[in-house]
Amino acid sequence: MLREDLQKALKEAMLAHDAATTGAVRLIIAGMKEKDVEARGKGAKEATEAELLSMMQTMVKQRNDSIKMYVDGNRQDLADKELAEIKVIERFMPKQLNDAETEAAIKAVIAETGAASMKDMGKVMGALKAKYAGQLDMGKANGIIKGLLG
DSSP states (O other), X not given: OHHHHHHHHHHHHHHTTOHHHHHHXXXXXXXXXXXXXXXXXXTOSSOOHHHHHHHHHHHHXXXXXXXXXXXXXXXXXXXHHHHHHHHHHHTTXXXXXXXXXXXXXXXXXXXXXXXXXXXXXXXXXXXXXXXXXXXXXXXXXXXXXXXXXX
């Protein structure tokens, strides 16, 4: 589904002569192809949708970091370009969970996995990545899990 959406969006952006969207979608597709090559090395045909969503989430995080640096360096033009790319990437991602939903999801996964201490954190993180790929910030989830298990 995601792969077809990306190809369709690329064609539409090219036909509309939308250079910003075309460039951002091409970046996503290039990242997708890299993930597919990695997956073939592991014996799979192609990367899973969860892996692709995780990659896109990383792309958004990288662009947010770049925006901070550009704003600090008084380069608003570059910050605006990064922000436009973020908007394109987020079109293909599922709705992000808010703080309350994130905490509820983590509590549910802790209950499912039977996690009782910090030793079980890896099990909880793995289950979250599998179940909520692209929907929550794993860095933020990490802190919440530590608070609940610690």
